[in-house]
Amino acid sequence: MIKKLFILIVVFLATNFYSQVKNKNTFKxxxxxxxxNFGTNENFIFDDSDYTYSTSTFKGQAFYKLxxxxxxxxELILQPQVQFIKHQLINEQYVLPNEEDYLEKxxxxTxxxxxxxxxxxxxxxxxxxxVKN
Known part of the structure; x- marks a missing residue:
């Protein structure tokens, strides 16, 4: 998956080719x-022992002057992105017995x-x- 993302980024960056005569392109x-971006719940602010959560985000950004x-x-900002998320409930007591089908849940x-x-x-x-400068 990382290989495909790298190829996508290279293709995205390689689309800025010019010829000898430059035409003003509105979509450039x-x-x-x-x-x-990488994130997790296991840090000094949000550490929760009931579950574990981590995410990796890769986002391309293109800014267009309006x-x-x-x-x-x-400006208009176009941002395609891909996220990889992992989540697991650690404390099974978080699902209470008064809920319907709590053992299956x-x-x-978990x-x-x-x-x-x-x-x-x-x-x-x-x-x-x-400020001008």
């Missing part, structure tokens, strides 16, 4: 970026779950220049 991003108005600049929820998420996010940014 003004900035591109990559965001890599224009400006007065002192404001507007305990068995299901199994390690791997979740893969593909998403496409759209963002809108408004920027104002405060």
């Amino acid at each position: 991003p003004s900035k591109i970026g990559i965001l890599v 224009g400006n108005w007065k002192n404001l600049n507007f 305990r068995k299901e929820f 199994q390690l779950k791997n979740i893969n998420l593909l998403a496409l996010e759209f963002g809108f940014a408004t920027k104002k220049e405060l």
Whole structure:
């Protein structure tokens, strides 16, 4: 999966080829970026002994200038992403006996779950220049 993600990023970055005559392209991003994020519940703020949770996020970012108005600049942000999530309930007593089919739910929820998420996010940014330099 990491190989496919690397190939996707290389192809995304390689799409900025120019010829001798440059035509103004409306769909060309003004900035591109990559965001890599790792998270877990096992840290000094949110450590919970009832479950374990970890996530890895890989996100591409493309910023498109939409224009400006007065002192404001507007951008559209396109962010395709892939997330790899692992979740497991450790404390089976978290599922209470008064719930329907609680033994089956305990068995299901205490199994390690791997979740893969593909998403496409759209963002809108408004920027104002405060200082010229």
